[in-house]
Amino acid sequence: MNGWTLSPALGWPAGIAVAAVMTACAVAEVAIHIRHRACSDETVASCVRRTLICLFTAIAVLTPSTVASTTSKAVNATDIVIAIDTTSSMAVKDATYGSATTISRLDAAKHAVHDLTKAYPAASFSALSFGASASLDVPLTPDTLAIDNWADALAVESSAASSGSSLDTPLDKLLLTLKDIRQRHTDDTIVLFLISDGEQTSTTTRRTYSSLRRYLDDAVVLGAGSTTGGKIPADGSDDSADDQETWVTDPTTGQPGISTLSPDTLSTIADELSGSAIMLDASHTATNSLPKASKAWRTTATAKTRQRTTPVVWPIAIVIAVLLAWELGAWIAMSRRLL
Incomplete structure (x- = not known):
């Protein structure tokens, strides 16, 4: 049976720590934007973009993976x-x-x-x-x-x-x-x-x-x-x-x-x-x-069923790359206006 699971590439202790930090950054970004929106030039789009970057990074660190059952032959020599x-x-x-x-x-x-x-x-x-x-x-x-x-x-x-x-x-x-x-x-x-x-x-x-x-x-x-x-x-x-x-x-x-x-x-x-x-x-x-x-x-061969875990991080990486490109474009546009 196929399914989904989390399998942090950095290991559970490091993965949870990094994911917790990135989640805290996302919450802090929203809180700072709400508190200082009257005196800040940060737009709602910028706040959403930066929050999503932090959240998607937290998810990527936890490494979403698919779990599939495979059958292999074990050789008893x-x-x-x-x-x-x-x-x-x-x-x-x-x-x-x-x-x-x-x-x-x-x-x-x-x-x-x-x-x-x-x-x-x-x-x-x-x-x-x-x-x-x-x-x-x-x-x-x-x-x-x-x-x-x-x-x-x-x-x-x-x-x-x-x-x-x-x-x-x-x-x-x-x-x-x-x-x-x-x-x-x-x-x-x-x-x-x-x-x-x-x-x-x-x-x-x-x-x-x-x-x-x-x-x-x-x-x-x-x-x-x-x-x-x-x-x-x-x-x-x-x-x-x-x-x-x-x-x-x-x-x-x-x-x-x-x-x-x-x-x-x-x-x-x-x-x-x-x-x-x-x-x-x-x-x-x-x-x-x-x-x-x-x-x-x-020598005999015995069929054994095993669970194979396959990381699926590339869709999240694409989303993060798009958001970072958007952030870079917004930063360049803001810099040109300030000149």
């Missing part, structure tokens, strides 16, 4: 944060992804990232990797190609650089990243994807992920690997043939250590995030196993 485990155990070749072919756990994570960028074509992404430490590799960006390239370039850290896997390594970096995204994009939907084998070899107690819940709308923990497990390459590479590879040894047995997928640990982390856990394998991928994340959390 989706922000995807991906965190990938790059510890040496992610080089174990016991994972499958969409087929029976055995690949490394990190390669399965890379395939998952590519599927996620396809599932969220209109979303923004942020990417983080963690091993002995965590790093934000790609700040929030709508460039899905940058995320795909980041995933392709990922490599596991050398076992020599590791002092034991700790699944809470990315917590502090994730907390800062998610908090920053939530503060800068208040209305966005934020979804976290954590990809790991769930192996915890550090002797320290793992911290809970529950502190991230306040900044998330959803979370999905993806497990890469198998419960059967496999040997860990000592150099962190997954390119060498098995007969040419050296393995990380278990200090207690002196034999190559076996790393296994830990579904229970990953499910516990998912519960702490109030999300879900999915173990990637030949039949479960990031494309066909995430109905909620892939379908519900997408």
Whole structure:
């Protein structure tokens, strides 16, 4: 519904003050004219003209405006944060992804990232990797190609650089990243994807992920690997043939250590995030196993009705300009008569 309102361009306090002064000037002009009309050469027309100038100026300062209802579409964007485990155990070749072919756990994570960028074509992404430490590799960006390239370039850290896997390594970096995204994009939907084998070899107690819940709308923990497990390459590479590879040894047995997928640990982390856990394998991928994340959390447009205020001052400005021109003409004519 359309209507009229006052919306002072100077703000209500200043607008009311200036309007009150101009109204007082108009009243004073009329009062002075009536009191001194017998001994003054001011005509009634001059009094009316000057009074109208003051009154119209007071009205203009209060800024008459029209109010109209408009409908706009508000876009609710989706922000995807991906965190990938790059510890040496992610080089174990016991994972499958969409087929029976055995690949490394990190390669399965890379395939998952590519599927996620396809599932969220209109979303923004942020990417983080963690091993002995965590790093934000790609700040929030709508460039899905940058995320795909980041995933392709990922490599596991050398076992020599590791002092034991700790699944809470990315917590502090994730907390800062998610908090920053939530503060800068208040209305966005934020979804976290954590990809790991769930192996915890550090002797320290793992911290809970529950502190991230306040900044998330959803979370999905993806497990890469198998419960059967496999040997860990000592150099962190997954390119060498098995007969040419050296393995990380278990200090207690002196034999190559076996790393296994830990579904229970990953499910516990998912519960702490109030999300879900999915173990990637030949039949479960990031494309066909995430109905909620892939379908519900997408960019959506919502129609919203808003009130738009449009100042209408130009007719008043024209009237004031005409009155001022009249005043100037009268003053020039009076000056010429006095010469």
